[in-house]
Amino acid sequence: MIMMPTNPTQSWVEKFWPAFVINFGILSGGVLFLIFGWSGISLSLGITLCSYIVGVKWPKVVFFVYAKWTELAKWYAKIFRVFIERICFYLILRAVGIGKQSPRLSLSAPSGSMWKPRYNQSSDSLIGKPSHNSPRKKGNGRVGEYVVWAWSSGNLWAVWFIPFFLLLAPLQRNEPNVKAENIYTLF
Amino acid sequence: MIRFVLAMFSSAIGLAAIVPLLLGALPFVIVKFGTRLLRKFTEPRGVPWKELIQFEPIIGWKPKANLNSFAIADRIFHLTTDSDGWRGKSTLAGSDIVVIGDSFAFGYGVDDKSFFGNVTSSIRIKTIGMNGYNLVQEVLWMERLASRLQGKLIVWFIYYGNDLYENLQPNLDKYRMPFVREDKVTGHWEIVTDHVSPHPWPSPNKRNYYARLAELCSPTFLSERAYSACRFLISRGQEICRRQGAELTVVTIPDISQIDPIRMVELKGLLPHSSEFDPDFPDRNIREVCQSMGIPMVAVKDHLGISDYKEGDCHWNERGHQKVAKLLFDLYGQHQKVNFSSSFSRPDTVPVVS
Numbered sequence: 001m002i003m004m005p006t007n008p009t010q011s012w013v014e015k016f017w018p019a020f021v022i023n024f025g026i027l028s029g030g031v032l033f034l035i036f037g038w039s040g041i042s043l044s045l046g047i048t049l050c051s052y053i054v055g056v057k058w059p060k061v062v063f064f065v066y067a068k069w070t071e072l073a074k075w076y077a078k079i080f081r082v083f084i085e086r087i088c089f090y091l092i093l094r095a096v097g098i099g100k101q102s103p104r105l106s107l108s109a110p111s112g113s114m115w116k117p118r119y120n121q122s123s124d125s126l127i128g129k130p131s132h133n134s135p136r137k138k139g140n141g142r143v144g145e146y147v148v149w150a151w152s153s154g155n156l157w158a159v160w161f162i163p164f165f166l167l168l169a170p171l172q173r174n175e176p177n178v179k180a181e182n183i184y185t186l187f
Numbered sequence: 188m189i190r191f192v193l194a195m196f197s198s199a200i201g202l203a204a205i206v207p208l209l210l211g212a213l214p215f216v217i218v219k220f221g222t223r224l225l226r227k228f229t230e231p232r233g234v235p236w237k238e239l240i241q242f243e244p245i246i247g248w249k250p251k252a253n254l255n256s257f258a259i260a261d262r263i264f265h266l267t268t269d270s271d272g273w274r275g276k277s278t279l280a281g282s283d284i285v286v287i288g289d290s291f292a293f294g295y296g297v298d299d300k301s302f303f304g305n306v307t308s309s310i311r312i313k314t315i316g317m318n319g320y321n322l323v324q325e326v327l328w329m330e331r332l333a334s335r336l337q338g339k340l341i342v343w344f345i346y347y348g349n350d351l352y353e354n355l356q357p358n359l360d361k362y363r364m365p366f367v368r369e370d371k372v373t374g375h376w377e378i379v380t381d382h383v384s385p386h387p388w389p390s391p392n393k394r395n396y397y398a399r400l401a402e403l404c405s406p407t408f409l410s411e412r413a414y415s416a417c418r419f420l421i422s423r424g425q426e427i428c429r430r431q432g433a434e435l436t437v438v439t440i441p442d443i444s445q446i447d448p449i450r451m452v453e454l455k456g457l458l459p460h461s462s463e464f465d466p467d468f469p470d471r472n473i474r475e476v477c478q479s480m481g482i483p484m485v486a487v488k489d490h491l492g493i494s495d496y497k498e499g500d501c502h503w504n505e506r507g508h509q510k511v512a513k514l515l516f517d518l519y520g521q522h523q524k525v526n527f528s529s530s531f532s533r534p535d536t537v538p539v540v541s
Contacts (some may be wrong), residue, residue, distance in 0.1 A: 002215035004222070010498060011230060011262035012222065019221030023214055063498070073215045080208050087201035095197035096190045157190040160198035167205070 001170030003073045008066065017055040017062045020069065021048055077171045084164050084171075096157060233259035236295065236318045239266075242385045246324050246331075247364040250274070250293070250317050260296035261500040267299055275304035275314045279335050282313035284519055285433075287325045288344025291440055292316025296502040303508040303515065310519050312512075316344070321353040322420045323365045323378055329427045336433045340522040342515060343424060343435060347469045348442035348501055351413040352399040354420065358388035367416045376419035400442055401457040404468045414472040421473075425480050434522055437477050437484045438514075439470055443496045446488050483521075490514050 005012060025048030032040030055062045143162060150158045234256060243249040250272040257263050268274055274294055279285065286292050286304065293316045294302035304312040315328050322345065329336070345351075353359065357366050357379070365380040402409045421437065428435040444450035445466040455464040465471075470486045477484035495507030503511065 002212050002219060004219055007499065009259075009261040010500070011226060014262070015225040015229070016218070016222045019218050019225055022221065023217045026217075027214065069218070076212065076215065080212065083208060084205065087204065091201050092194055092197045095193045157194040160191075160194040163198065163202060 002077055004066070004070050006070055013062055013066050016066055016069075018052065020065065021052045021055065024048065024051065081168060081171045084168050088161060088164050092160060230263045231257045233257040233263040235259055236290075240317060241272075245365065245380045245383055246327050247359075247362055247383050248317065248319070258295070260502065261497050262296075264296060265298045266294075266302075273313065273315055274299070274302060275312055277304070277311035277313045279313045279315075279332070282311045282339065284310060284312045284340045284342055284515055285336060286312060286314045286316065286342045286344060286515070287328060288314075288316040289320040289325075289346055289350060290316070290318040290502060291346050292320075292344050293318060294508065296497060296500055297505055297508055301505040301508050303503075303512040306509060307512045307516060310516055312515060319353075319359045319362070319364075320350075321356070321359075321364060321366070322350055322417065323354055323367055326378070326420050326423050326427070327365060327380075329424055333427050333431050336428065337431045339433050340519055341424075341428050341433050341435045342518065343421075343437050344440055345417075345437060345473065346440040346442070347403065347445065348400060348440075349394075349396050351403055351417055351469070352394075352396070352409070354416045355412065357382055358391060360391045361387040363388050367419060369412070369415070376416055397444065397454060398457045400444065401454050401464065404445070404454070404466055405458060405460070405463040406468075410468070410472075414469075414476070417473065418476045421476055421482065422480060425482055435482055436518055436522075437473065437482055439473050439484065439486050439488075441466070441469075441486075441488045442501060443493060445469075447493050483518075485514065485518065487511070487514075 004016065008016070025044055028047060029041050029044035032044045034040070036043065055065075143166075146162065146165075147159055150156050236258060239250055239254060239256065239258060240248040241251050250268050252268060252270050252272040254266060254268040254272075256267075257265055266274060269278070271279070273279070275282075276299075290296075292314045294304060294314065295318055299305055304314045315332065316325070325343065329341070353364070354367050356364070358364060363383045363386070365378055365383055367376045368379050369376050399409065403413055404410075425435055427433075444454040451466055454466075455461045458464050470488070474484050474486075491503070491507055491510050495503055495510055497504045
């Protein structure tokens with residue numbers, strides 16, 4: 001939602017600069033308008049144009065600004081994430097706990113083992129095949145599945161977490177695993 | 188029901204509390220989506236390199252013929268290929284120099300107009316190369332095209348970033364590729380191709396090229412095998428060229444981490460014993476191999492610098508391509524001088540290429 005690639009391509013950085021400068025121009029225009037009126041807008045336009053030219057002339061400035069902007073976005077996303085999690089745990093769950101209502105989820109105990117039997121195939125035939133997890137039902141999004149679960153398990157109050165889950169999802173960032181591999185194959 | 192109502196009111200309070208943070212996130216959202224929009228409307232749609240290739244028996248893959256396409260590197264770039272699938276406006280028959288290699292020979296990342304094979308009209312350059320090629324595939328192309336290489340200057344690009352390591356690998360991601368294997372009894376190397384087919388390789392593994400490059404920059408088990416395999420492949424290439432009366436020159440291409448002091452520190456840190464790290468170790472080994480066979484060798488690191496490589500991509504930028512074109516022009520000039528002098532007398536020493 002707010003985070004940019006940490007390893008951007010050249011074209012991504014090139015297109016970032018006008019978008020950033022315009023955004024900066026709009027914000028500064030608003031602030032300067034409040035202070036100086038219409039002349040503030042002209043000033044803001046001038047600053048925006050100069051900033052754009054600086055970036056075009058000195059690309060290293062753009063890379064530097066991009067790196068700092070990405071860092072700032074990461075930091076902001078982290079704060080946002082923590083805030084949302086705190087609201088879920090300390091506001092909603094606490095509120096549900098008022099009046100001695102248990103916030104525990106009503107879960108029915110499974111009647112039998114949750115292990116699934118392995119298919120009766122040899123190991124060789126499983127090589128290269130996709131894993132045999134049960135496929136998700138076609139046509140149901142995750143939100144729909146969650147609502148269905150909340151209703152069917154008697155935990156309908158849990159649907160009020162959905163807006164926060166929807167905000168949390170784009171704020172999570174899965175960085176690629178860059179752990180070095182120390183194994184190589186000998187042929 | 189009570190829990191539902193309590194959760195509803197607390198959720199509403201929570202959402203109201205989030206509003207200032209949402210407003211604060213607006214600049215980040217605007218910049219991100221503004222960037223995406225600008226890219227969408229100002230750049231042509233590029234295709235990844237894997238859509239530029241088709242299966243080629245024995246060799247694994249080759250570029251598609253008659254392409255007129257935009258590809259994705261650090262930016263979108265325009266490329267065309269001829270009826271055989273190779274880049275460069277010259278034909279193989281009409282060329283003065285044939286450059287064989289991988290994505291560096293293909294000129295990945297720059298438009299046709301900036302590609303080293305096209306920037307100079309003083310000499311005609313034809314490139315035989317594609318992304319991901321190892322030296323084994325390049326030798327096989329030399330064999331296949333041998334009759335069309337007669338009397339030409341063959342320039343063989345060797346990129347240290349992955350070529351030496353992948354000579355020993357049967358696959359590149361899902362793509363099967365020929366490799367070399369050592370017979371432990373006889374100590375001879377052989378090219379293996381019988382596994383090459385259009386079927387995906389069943390167990391592609393994620394490669395850590397920089398860790399391997401660090402090993403190749405020091406005396407390790409991997410580097411010993413890699414340079415031994417390289418010696419075998421270069422001798423094969425030399426033999427093909429000799430039979431056709433072509434002159435082979437090896438041009439070694441460092442990864443930018445071997446010439447950039449900052450990145451070199453990171454590369455060195457990948458080794459358990461960093462005291463043995465030497466960024467010139469590959470060049471010394473390849474030079475020794477070439478000298479033993481009388482093959483001229485040029486190290487690109489003596490001609491190009493950090494500013495000739497792209498930011499965020501291992502390939503050359505437009506300026507780097509200009510310099511490579513000049514280097515090839517100089518090589519051709521030396522090749523012509525050697526040929527001229529050899530028509531009068533036999534040279535006593537290997538041509539010195541600076």
